[in-house]
Amino acid sequence: MEAVALFPDGPELRVIETDTPSPDDGEALIRTLAVGIDGSDRRIAAGEIGGDVPEGDDHLIIGHEAVGVVEDANGTELTDGEIVTPLVRRPVDEGSRFARNGELDMAPPGTFHERGIMGMHGYMAEYFTSEPEYLVSVPESRAAYGFFVEPTSILEKSLDQTFTARSAFDWRPESAFVFGNGNLGLLALARLETGEEFARTYCLGRRDRPDRTIDFIETVGGTYVDSREVSVADFTAEHAPADYVFETTGYPKHAVDAVHALAPNGVATVQGIPGGSASFDIDCGELHSELVVSNKALLGVVNSRKPHFEAAAEWLAEVPESVLDSLVTGRYGLDGLEEAFADSPETLKSVVAFDREVN
Amino acid sequence: MEAVALFPDGPELRVIETDTPSPDDGEALIRTLAVGIDGSDRRIAAGEIGGDVPEGDDHLIIGHEAVGVVEDANGTELTDGEIVTPLVRRPVDEGSRFARNGELDMAPPGTFHERGIMGMHGYMAEYFTSEPEYLVSVPESRAAYGFFVEPTSILEKSLDQTFTARSAFDWRPESAFVFGNGNLGLLALARLETGEEFARTYCLGRRDRPDRTIDFIETVGGTYVDSREVSVADFTAEHAPADYVFETTGYPKHAVDAVHALAPNGVATVQGIPGGSASFDIDCGELHSELVVSNKALLGVVNSRKPHFEAAAEWLAEVPESVLDSLVTGRYGLDGLEEAFADSPETLKSVVAFDREVN
Numbered sequence: 001m002e003a004v005a006l007f008p009d010g011p012e013l014r015v016i017e018t019d020t021p022s023p024d025d026g027e028a029l030i031r032t033l034a035v036g037i038d039g040s041d042r043r044i045a046a047g048e049i050g051g052d053v054p055e056g057d058d059h060l061i062i063g064h065e066a067v068g069v070v071e072d073a074n075g076t077e078l079t080d081g082e083i084v085t086p087l088v089r090r091p092v093d094e095g096s097r098f099a100r101n102g103e104l105d106m107a108p109p110g111t112f113h114e115r116g117i118m119g120m121h122g123y124m125a126e127y128f129t130s131e132p133e134y135l136v137s138v139p140e141s142r143a144a145y146g147f148f149v150e151p152t153s154i155l156e157k158s159l160d161q162t163f164t165a166r167s168a169f170d171w172r173p174e175s176a177f178v179f180g181n182g183n184l185g186l187l188a189l190a191r192l193e194t195g196e197e198f199a200r201t202y203c204l205g206r207r208d209r210p211d212r213t214i215d216f217i218e219t220v221g222g223t224y225v226d227s228r229e230v231s232v233a234d235f236t237a238e239h240a241p242a243d244y245v246f247e248t249t250g251y252p253k254h255a256v257d258a259v260h261a262l263a264p265n266g267v268a269t270v271q272g273i274p275g276g277s278a279s280f281d282i283d284c285g286e287l288h289s290e291l292v293v294s295n296k297a298l299l300g301v302v303n304s305r306k307p308h309f310e311a312a313a314e315w316l317a318e319v320p321e322s323v324l325d326s327l328v329t330g331r332y333g334l335d336g337l338e339e340a341f342a343d344s345p346e347t348l349k350s351v352v353a354f355d356r357e358v359n
Numbered sequence: 360m361e362a363v364a365l366f367p368d369g370p371e372l373r374v375i376e377t378d379t380p381s382p383d384d385g386e387a388l389i390r391t392l393a394v395g396i397d398g399s400d401r402r403i404a405a406g407e408i409g410g411d412v413p414e415g416d417d418h419l420i421i422g423h424e425a426v427g428v429v430e431d432a433n434g435t436e437l438t439d440g441e442i443v444t445p446l447v448r449r450p451v452d453e454g455s456r457f458a459r460n461g462e463l464d465m466a467p468p469g470t471f472h473e474r475g476i477m478g479m480h481g482y483m484a485e486y487f488t489s490e491p492e493y494l495v496s497v498p499e500s501r502a503a504y505g506f507f508v509e510p511t512s513i514l515e516k517s518l519d520q521t522f523t524a525r526s527a528f529d530w531r532p533e534s535a536f537v538f539g540n541g542n543l544g545l546l547a548l549a550r551l552e553t554g555e556e557f558a559r560t561y562c563l564g565r566r567d568r569p570d571r572t573i574d575f576i577e578t579v580g581g582t583y584v585d586s587r588e589v590s591v592a593d594f595t596a597e598h599a600p601a602d603y604v605f606e607t608t609g610y611p612k613h614a615v616d617a618v619h620a621l622a623p624n625g626v627a628t629v630q631g632i633p634g635g636s637a638s639f640d641i642d643c644g645e646l647h648s649e650l651v652v653s654n655k656a657l658l659g660v661v662n663s664r665k666p667h668f669e670a671a672a673e674w675l676a677e678v679p680e681s682v683l684d685s686l687v688t689g690r691y692g693l694d695g696l697e698e699a700f701a702d703s704p705e706t707l708k709s710v711v712a713f714d715r716e717v718n
Contacts, residue, residue: 097529106528106654108623165524165656169465170456252643255650264467273651278644284611285637291614291659292632295465297524298657300650 002334003125004352005059011047013341015334016059023129029072030084030135032354034331035124036065036147037340038183039250044117045341048275052118063124063352064088064116067138067146076132083142084135085149085313086123088114089303102133105157105303114303126354136309139317145324147351148187152312153304155188158246158269159197160308161299165267173243174199177225177235177261180248181205181213183327183349184271188246190323191315193220202239204232212346216326232257242266252278255298256287264294269301361693362484363711364418370406372700374693375418382488388431389443389494391713393690394483395424395506396699397542398609403476404700407634411477422483422711423447423475426497426505435491442501443494444508444672445482447473448662461492464516464662473662485713495668498676504683506710507546511671512663514547517605517628518556519667520658524626532602533558536584536594536620539607540564540572542686542708543630547605549682550674552579561598563591571705575685591616601625611637614657615646623653628660 001020006013023029043049044062053060070082078084089112091099098107116122138146163171176198178189189203201222207213217224223239230238232254241263247254250272258268290296316324329348332340340350360379365372382388402408403421412419429441437443448471450458457466475481497505522530535557537548548562560581564572576583582598589597591613600622606613609631617627649655675683688707691699699709 101529103528106530106624109652161524161527164527165520165658167526168520168523169462170460250647252647255647256641256643265465270647270650272647274644274647276644277642279640280643281638282615282641282643283636284615284639284641285633285635288609288611288614288629288631288633291629291657292661293468294659295661296659298650299524300653300655302651302654 001126003061004063004334004337006044006051006062007059008047008051008053011045011051013045013062013337015337018125020127021129023072023074026076027129027131028070028074028076028078028135030068030086030128030130031071032066032068032123032126032128033143034067034147034351034353034355035063036151037350037352038065038151040064040117042341042343049273050114050118054120060116061121061123061125062116063122064114065147065150066123066128067143067149068123068128069143071127078132078135083138083140083146085138085146085309086115086128086130087134087136087306087309088117088150090115090120090134102306105305124352133306136306136313138313142316142324145316145321145328148316148324148327149309149312151184151187152191152315153308154184154271154301155191155246156308156311157304158271158299158301161301162244162267162269163197165297165299166265171265173197173266175202175240175242175263176200176244176246177202177204177242178246178248179204179254179258180272181207181217182248185248186213186216186327186348188248189217189222190220190319190327192246193222194315194319198244202242207345212348216348219326220323232261235261236263245269246271248272250274253280256280256282259287259290259296259298262294262296265296267297267299269299271301360485362420363422363693363696365403365410365421366418367406367410367412370404370410372404372421372696374696377484379486380488382431382433385435386488386490387429387433387435387437387494389427389445389487389489390430391425391427391482391485391487392502393426393506393710393712393714394422395510396709396711397424397510399423399476401700401702408632409473409476413479419475420480420484421475422481423473424506424509425482425487426502426508427482427487428502430486437491437494442497442499442505444497444505444668445474445487445489446493446495446665446668447476447509449474449479449493461665464664483711492665495665495672497672501675501683504675504680504687507675507683507686508668508671510543510546511550511674512667513543513630513660514550514605515667515670516663517630517658517660520660521603521626521628524656524658525624530624532556532625534561534599534601534622535559535603535605536561536563536601537605537607538563538613538617539631540566540576541607544607545572545575545686545707547607548576548581549579549678549686551605552581553674553678557603561601566704571707575707578685579682591620594620595622604628605630607631609633612639615639615641618646618649618655618657621653621655624655625653626656626658628658630660
């Protein structure tokens with residue numbers, strides 16, 4: 001089969017010809033339909049993060065946002081022909097309590113692989129294998145968009161952590177503020193706008209009109225906030241302070257900015273991973289006081305687990321297909337890999353398609 | 360009756376003679392036994408924080424850590440002779456949902472008074488009145504230490520918020536790290552050491568031996584960490600990283616330091632309120648990454664509510680009296696007010712006693 005592999009020396013991304021994997025006992029064989037590309041994939045391809053090859057290999061098959069069809073259930077609980085999307089993490093030690101509990105998203109660094117990211121081959125290949133416990137059903141009507149389940153699941157985990165944290169009292173949030181209008185930010189905004197949790201949504205960017213991200217924000221019903229015109233510090237004065245902030249850019253100062261943008265009792269979650277050290281002059285007196293006096297919370301969120309994937313798949317089934325479609329700005333075959341990994345202001349979600357019928 | 364009042368012009372603390380309050384319908388009259396003094400009281404006395412006088416008054420009766428005995432239940436559900444401790448906050452608007460829910464600790468700034476701190480007379484007087492919903496029973500055996508319920512309730516709220524937040528997964532914390540060896544820090548350490556939540560406790564200070572705070576830390580079973588020898592950044596290397604940090608100093612950089620001291624999935628709560636702006640050069644890249652990659656949480660915690668007072672009163676009944684006694688370094692009458700408010704390395708908890716029999 002063909003697969004997209006990162007060779008860390010270089011680094012170089014190449015289409016390789018490799019053996020179609022054969023499922024072990026307890027694993028199914030999945031025929032890949034499509035794989036989404038996100039910011040992490042581009043950073044992996046550039047050698048900035050991740051990219052650790054599996055032991056004994058000289059390359060890593062990349063891709064972690066995938067949708068596929070069960071080609072061979074191989075005696076598992078799955079059904080041939082079922083549409084599925086795979087989770088990302090796998091345990092180093094199958095017996096660890098995080099593996100047994102299905103909470104690998106909370107496992108400490110070093111105790112897991114991330115398929116397509118580090119230590120274990122990913123999904124940008126014609127076929128992959130997986131245990132059924134790491135697969136989630138995708139409704140057939142959304143087979144062409146199933147790669148959105150993984151990024152949406154990050155927001156679902158953030159909401160899970162946020163609402164669980166605030167269940168210690170009668171929290172009544174009204175507004176959600178997404179930092180960043182990249183593909184995760186826009187997907188999150190669409191999920192938050194169509195969900196029941198918040199009455200109003202905002203999305204932070206730094207683009208001039210006309211711009212397709214601003215159009216998307218306004219089409220789904222959100223309010224665009226231009227960070228060049230309204231600083232995060234001024235946001236609470238210009239608009240209302242936000243009950244919930246979902247940070248997607250990884251811009252290092254945003255963890256602090258997010259606290260300032262919050263209303264009393266608000267929660268900010270950060271998901272992006274900055275590129276490295278980055279020092280800023282921070283008024284820690286103000287940060288500390290605001291956290292305390294207004295009972296604010298700042299949560300780091302990484303990865304997600306099965307219930308978050310399931311919630312994401314459920315949302316995918318409900319959201320109008322047109323919303324999902326307007327986020328996909330390019331579907332490429334393996335012959336278009338370079339374009340697929342290129343990024344521009346016009347790029348929202350690029351997808352590598354393995355099945356011309358569905359895509 | 361006699362009371363201790365702050366006159367903001369000055370500012371000056373004076374013993375005044377004032378009318379004994381008479382309870383309105385639905386209120387009880389409480390005879391004060393003793394009132395603890397904490398760092399906030401000293402800052403109020405110095406005119407640094409709070410101190411807003413009730414409307415129409417020229418002074419504020421201070422004191423918010425009190426224990427008293429019901430002198431006149433006045434037809435309420437209370438019993439004459441019952442030992443009680445009062446909550447701090449009262450609503451500006453009785454009908455607000457935070458008041459109705461008993462969650463004034465989560466009410467936004469400006470919607471509540473704090474008795475003895477801002478806008479409403481406190482408890483450092485021979486008598487005070489209160490509605491029973493703002494009073495919590497103290498076991499008679501602990502009448503002499505009932506003023507510890509309020510500060511302990513802050514830790515109980517922190518634990519409530521922390522364990523609620525982490526109930527989103529199977530969290531198994533082992534170690535707790537208290538920042539600060541002032542009276543709240545030591546009280547918190549004693550509570551954490553005698554509680555079931557954590558197997559190991561640490562307490563951060565900057566004192567040389569021999570020192571009574573270090574003695575206290577070691578007597579209750581904690582490990583003293585000298586911040587001059589082990590920076591918070593090095594703490595995780597020297598000891599194990601902490602699953603829970605309880606910050607009590609209000610040192611502005613500690614909100615950031617606390618995140619670095621945490622183990623994966625750990626929670627830090629900050630309670631202290633810094634004196635104002637204080638800028639530091641912060642590696643936001645590292646802060647942001649650590650939050651995300653290790654699923655860490657930073658929570659601001661202010662004030663507390665009735666269930667937290669009840670949990671604190673329950674702990675007070677269980678902890679050996681000797682532990683509480685060794686925290687009280689001075690009991691003063693109104694003639695010793697100046698000494699009571701003085702602070703020194705030998706001062707742990709100073710108390711103004713109104714009842715010579717109990718105290």
